[in-house]
Amino acid sequence: MLLTEDAPARTQRIDPAFRRDILEGLAQEPKATPPIWFYDRRGSELFEQITDLPEYYPTRTETALLKAHGPDVARAAGAGRAVVEFGAGSSRKTPHLLRAIDPAAYVPIDISGDFLHDSSAELARAFPHLPVLPVVGDFNQPLDLPEEISGMPRLGFFPGSTIGNMDPGAAVDLLRAMRRLLGDDAMLLIGMDRIKDRDRLIAAYDDAQGVTAAFNLNLIERINRELEGDMPVDGFAHRAVWNDEKARIEMHLEALRALDFQVAGARFHMDRGETIHTESSHKYGTRDERILLRAGGWDPVEEWTDAEGLFGLVLAQA
Numbered sequence: 001m002l003l004t005e006d007a008p009a010r011t012q013r014i015d016p017a018f019r020r021d022i023l024e025g026l027a028q029e030p031k032a033t034p035p036i037w038f039y040d041r042r043g044s045e046l047f048e049q050i051t052d053l054p055e056y057y058p059t060r061t062e063t064a065l066l067k068a069h070g071p072d073v074a075r076a077a078g079a080g081r082a083v084v085e086f087g088a089g090s091s092r093k094t095p096h097l098l099r100a101i102d103p104a105a106y107v108p109i110d111i112s113g114d115f116l117h118d119s120s121a122e123l124a125r126a127f128p129h130l131p132v133l134p135v136v137g138d139f140n141q142p143l144d145l146p147e148e149i150s151g152m153p154r155l156g157f158f159p160g161s162t163i164g165n166m167d168p169g170a171a172v173d174l175l176r177a178m179r180r181l182l183g184d185d186a187m188l189l190i191g192m193d194r195i196k197d198r199d200r201l202i203a204a205y206d207d208a209q210g211v212t213a214a215f216n217l218n219l220i221e222r223i224n225r226e227l228e229g230d231m232p233v234d235g236f237a238h239r240a241v242w243n244d245e246k247a248r249i250e251m252h253l254e255a256l257r258a259l260d261f262q263v264a265g266a267r268f269h270m271d272r273g274e275t276i277h278t279e280s281s282h283k284y285g286t287r288d289e290r291i292l293l294r295a296g297g298w299d300p301v302e303e304w305t306d307a308e309g310l311f312g313l314v315l316a317q318a
């Protein structure tokens with residue numbers, strides 16, 4: 001064999017936070033892992049594909065709401081704000097908002113530096129007069145906003161129903177942290193997915209083409225590759241269930257037979273039918289949205305929804 005072949009994957013550095021979260025999550029009863037680890041390169045690509053699926057209504061519904069109601073947001077928020085986007089990633093929704101409200105600066109915050117710098121460069125090209133000031137960081141941890149926007153009133157932007165990934169308690173904590181970070185004269189524009197017909201919800205997380213299944217199962221491949229795991233990919237199936245009591249879609253990886261495997265030198269066993277709970281996506285009713293915001297220190301001032309009431313876009317003030 002030629003020695004000029006690509007370096008083997010095992011020379012890759014182990015991310016200590018990934019290792020810790022996965023080992024703790026698999027040792028837990030019931031097993032559960034945080035959804036942030038879905039988003040390696042492949043996972044991010046699969047998520048982009050999910051947003052285009054016929055069954056996955058949130059992205060296209062929210063994008064249409066932003067297009068239609070950008071001028072309403074501009075009227076309510078006024079010009080000259082600094083827009084601070086939480087979890088900006090590769091957002092294709094942002095241009096609609098920026099075009100409508102003509103902000104003084106744009107601050108995208110994201111944990112993935114690569115993604116952030118690519119998308120910031122693209123936005124800076126599309127809006128040549130707008131200062132684009134990316135911040136690489138985890139918005140669940142304390143962070144600082146750029147000097148350049150000190151003294152400017154802020155508009156927080158938290159689209160995509162990302163808040164749905166959090167349990168209500170953690171969601172309230174995050175809203176309060178945003179309130180503190182953005183200041184007393186801030187506003188917040190947030191997207192929240194509504195409670196609806198359960199078949200419609202389940203289809204959005206268990207699509208006919210199997211893209212969401214591939215997204216969920218990719219976590220196993222990532223664990224095997226990055227944490228020297230030997231989890232059998234064919235031993236697991238994707239499951240999406242509606243937990244009515246907690247008003248959330250849960251994604252699980254279910255063991256199709258009794259499984260024994262190792263991850264980073266630790267041994268694990270799963271019985272047949274046992275699952276790893278990989279994601280929760282909480283849904284909110286129209287009143288629930290407002291209660292959550294108030295609990296988080298924000299007063300709802302206006303909200304917009306589509307004709308079917310699938311998705312809510314809410315503007316709130318500090």
Ligand code: AVJ
Binds near residue numbers: 050058204212279280
């Ligand atoms: C990115 C958290 C908003 O919960 O709908 C999509 C992630 N998971 N399909 C969501 C997701 C499976 C998505 N969020």
